[in-house]
Amino acid sequence: MVDLIIELVIIILKIGIVIGAVMMGVAYMTLAERRLSGFIQDRLGPNRAGPQGLLQPFADGIKLFFKEDFIPDSAEKLLFFIAPGMIFVPALCVIAVIPFGDSLNIFGREIQLRIADVNIGILYIFAIASLGVYGIVLGGWSANNKYTLFGSLRSVAQMISYELALGLSVMGVLMITGSLRLTEVVEVQRSYFFGFIPHWNIFLQPVAFIIFITAAFAETNRLPFDLVEAEQELVGGYHTEYNSMKWGLYFLSEYANVITASAVITTLFFGGWHLPWIEKIPMPQILLELLQIGSFVLKTAFFSIFFIWVRWTFPRFKYNQLMSLGWKVFLPIAILNVLVTGLFYAIFS
Amino acid sequence: MLKEYLPILILLIFAFVFAFGILLLSHFVGPRKYSDVKGEPYESGIKPFMDARVRFSVKFYIIAVLFIIFDVEIVFLYPWVVVYKEIVSQGIFIFIEMIVFVVILLIGYFYLWKRGAFEWE
Amino acid sequence: MEFILFYIFGFIAVVSALLIILQKNPIYSAVFLILTLFSVAILFLLLNAQFVAAVQVLVYAGAIMTLFLFAIMLLNIKYEEKAFSKLANLKITGIFVTFVLFIEFMYMIFLRKGLGIAGNISPEKVAEVGNVELIGKILFTKYLFPFEVASLVLLVAMVGVIVLAKKKF
Secondary structure, eight states, X not given: OHHHHHHHHHHHHHHHHHXXXXXXXXXXXXXXXXXXXXXXXXXXXXXXXXXXXXXXXXXXXXXXXXSOOOOOTTSOHHHHHXXXXXXXXXXXXXXXXXXXXXXXXXXXEEEESSSOOOTTHHHHHHHHHHHTHHHHHHHHHHTTOHHXXXXXXXXXXXXXXXXXXXXXXXXXXXXXXTSSOHHHHHHHTXXXXXXXXXXXXXXXXXXXXXXXXXXXXXXXXXXXXXXXXXXXXXXXXXXTTOOHHHHHHHHHHHHHHHHHHHHHHHHHHSXXXXXXXXXXXOOOHHHHHHHHHHHHXXXXXXXXXXXXXXXXXXXXXXXXXXXXXXXXXXXXXXXXXXXXXXXXXXXXX | OHHHHHHHHHHHHHHHXXXXXXXXXXXXXXXXXXXXXXXXXXXXXXXXXXXSOOOOOTHHXXXXXXXXXXXXXXXXXXXXXXHHHHHHXXXXXXXXXXXXXXXXXXXXXXXXXXXXXXXOO | OHHHHHHHHHHHHHHHHHHHHHOXXXXXXXXXXXXXXXXXXXXXXHTTOHHHHHHIIIIIIIIIHHHHHHXXXXXXXXXXXXXXXXXXXXXXXXXXXXXXXXXHHHHHHHHOOSOOOOXXXXXXXXHHHOHHHHHHHHHTTXXXXXXXXXXXXXXXXXXXHHHHHOSOO
16 A cells, blocks of 8 residues: 555656646747747847746746636637647647656666556557647637638648658657557667667658658647748637637647657657767766756757747748648658668568 | 556646646636627727638548548558567568558559649649 | 546546537537547556557547538538427437347347457456557458458548549549
């Protein structure tokens, strides 16, 4: 019984730490987005709240929280109210299976550094992420506004189109691993080619990586694929009518999705928490573990920043370009990539 | 086996409570001032005309149906890639199985392409 | 523990399934259908069928419901409500069909007829080898033919979409 309680406490602690980290990541990504955009466009960005604007995310959060919770007359009231929750819950739950470290040994107890290690691993991520569509489509529909309706329709069509490319591009990686478990995906990447080049999947599956990261941009509705909220056409897209914390949840989910996507990219293609060559240097176990967690956080942060960087580098696509890129280019290339990887193993085994 | 999913269940409950808790709290905390104009749907400042319950292009339905079809195909691929490395060392047959599967689907894919299902004007 | 979870999610599944048909507004029905499908996925999990559970969420709750929602959004809801309220005599047919189905299920459950045979794979083995791996091994050896036929079914579906949606693009 005591053992069970300790287990539960550990689980809750891990959830608290991971969700806390994601939320802090989201808060500072919003700031980074605005400051970095300012830097790229040669302007300042918010720098008043706290030193260098470091308290800005909290100021924004408090402001949103105390805003009037307004629902338009023509909206489908109940649905309009719960739709932001329907996107936020999956956005938080997706992160559960991503390993952020190996295992810590505290007080003789082995603690696995992941919330859950399930057999279906990556499939869990896709399954839960696919539920995020409903928050968008129901939110856009229930607001009873033409902009939101078309924003949500575009968004859903875009997300489901790129989900195919996303799903197909990981097949090569899974084939190398021989399992859907993300811990094993990382485990395989810990060896070396020729004894010194890290066995990261990016070197084996570069095509898959390019497809995956591009599709991830489309899945998270980020520029250059943010047709969903193309300001010139649709004002704010599917959340035009939303305000206060309801809008806040959409906003949080968007950034949480970006962070999750970065974490998945890190895990699948860049060795996850693996820090190359470090095992050969003698050091205490706990320091090694902390360094590995640090490397995971750094890699994830890098891709999150990359998402912002790309925003100011590429112009927005047109909707027909977006669709034909997904269906006519990425889909066949991803299928071909799976078959070529299969052929490779068929020949060399 | 259940034990692996216990943390996910806890996380799910936590996320639910967090999301709807924050929505409700903010609902009761904020001020409330109502006016007729405020309640109208936003149409860039123009007086709203027509309901937003409009019919939209059939393309969206086609995309949704095609998504289901290809999604099912991908679901079949998952077990294949997982066991592939192990089985292919005993014989190349499993590779040919998938080639047949994919080629049949590619026939459909190119038919769709030819009929312009992926065109979007 | 397992029983408690089974009853909780079984209850959610049944109640939301009832709510699907009791809602006036079809879009709420769709929302409850998503909830039902999700609870059923958790019931699959409790049966140790992890892959099936994930596919249930991915394909049913994820993909098919998107299409349902699109279709509902096309409907003119006010008109549909009126149209459906006239179909009162359909209720009798509905009750009859449900009753027959219920008898059938009871027959199968209590007399244990028409149920599948228990396989030789125990939950322990599933945990050891992995759910997806076992499905893969059996699907690509023993059940190869149904697997290949599945691709033909998908091909027919693709052609069907085009034929239904448009004569000419």
